């Protein structure tokens with residue numbers, strides 16, 4: 263079967279996804295001569311969450327950013343940052359990272375033939391993310407310090423050495439990450455009423471708000487969502503109103519005490535009529551288990567902060583059963599298997615015979 267343009271019906275056409283830059287070129291600072299470095303990032307699923315919807319009392323949808331090539335939304339910004347770095351003649355890139363930025367930088371830099379170095383906080387990086395940075399050939403330095411200290415050093419490196427910084431202080435990162443909002447509008451046919459998102463260094467909430475605004479200005483949507491950002495209670499500088507010197511949370515991807523895009527986050531919240539609030543590690547882990555067990559979506563703990571916020575605070579005034587809520591699930595659960603295993607019973611060991619298995623399963 264084929265459509266009038268000779269192509270297969272829509273489901274197979276999605277296999278023609280060309281990556282963030284090619285799909286949204288008109289909205290990005292690229293020219294026809296920009297060398298596009300892409301792993302076909304973006305184009306991630308927006309999936310209904312029926313049990314969460316029933317619990318919240320609105321239509322809740324999940325944006326599965328773990329489906330990106332390196333397993334997190336960081337790829338959306340990295341395709342832009344690395345493409346522009348190559349265009350500008352860079353030979354090496356560097357970043358500070360709680361893990362996912364380093365995984366993405368390592369992969370995209372490698373793809374472009376650039377060398378990369380990453381600074382990560384010693385002892386607070388999920389195993390999967392460390393594995394990615396290493397296997398993609400990045401020079402990995404584990405800093406005796408936290409993310410905020412790593413970012414300070416990386417910014418100085420960018421000024422003193424011939425390296426391009428690919429943290430979200432690099433404006434091209436935010437540009438690429440806007441595409442998440444574009445996709446949500448394209449997938450829903452309209453902007454949602456409420457957008458829930460974890461907040462760490464605050465680049466992503468800044469980028470989504472920019473993306474929603476640009477699509478509305480271009481006539482691709484008729485409204486803007488309220489932006490609700492959620493920080494982990496032990497790492498909630500924006501909620502507290504001051505930097506946190508020793509941020510602490512199980513959600514290592516948002517274990518950040520002094521966000522680089524602080525102002526972007528507060529503007530997104532205030533301009534949209536939304537807010538920034540905190541969720542405890544217990545609330546984060548409850549949402550994390552709920553998503554895995556009730557919706558069969560395995561995300562990493564930081565990602566579950568968006569759903570934890572929605573579950574904890576409920577719908578804001580004025581929204582009800584007819585409303586659409588999008589929660590961004592920023593990274594894949596496999597990034598951090600240690601947390602998953604700590605949350606559930608360890609597997610039972612049985613003898614290698616049928617009767618032992620039947621008995622253990624209660625089927626004998």
Ligand SMILES: *Cc1c(COP(=O)(O)O)cnc(C)c1O
Pocket residue numbers: 334335336362363430460461462463464465466467515516562564565592593594
């Ligand atoms: C980077 C990251 C975040 C935080 O995003 P910011 O742009 O730093 O606010 C949240 N979740 C995951 C999985 C991440 O990798």
